Amino acid sequence: MQRHGQVIRVLPEKLEEYKAYHARVWPEVLEKIQDCRIRNYSIYHKDGFLFAYFEYVGDDFEADMAKMAADPKTQEWWAIMRPLQQPLESRAEGEWWAEMQEVFHTD
Secondary structure: OEEEEEEEEEOHHHHHHHHHHHOOOOHHHHHHHHHOOEEEEEEEEEOOEEEEEEEEOOOOHHHHHHHHHHOHHHHHHHHHHHHHEEOOOOOOOOOOOEEOOOOOOOO
């Protein structure tokens, strides 16, 4: 299992809209998240930043993320979410949400 932390900004004037969408995430999007071996997925907000945490339980993260990105319903969801978000300038090439480095973990 791999733990992932990611960060992005949410536009202040779009926060309530973002929260409203996530209060009723489309079932097809939730199914694709599960299908792509993502578990224990949470998104938090603080001071204009969104922090995502999830656990990946598969064997090929890149392939599963490509599978998710190719899904038409997921693409539709992302098309709605992207105008609500502002990616960090420091993100790696190809990232929308910036992947964070884990510096501590305990069970």
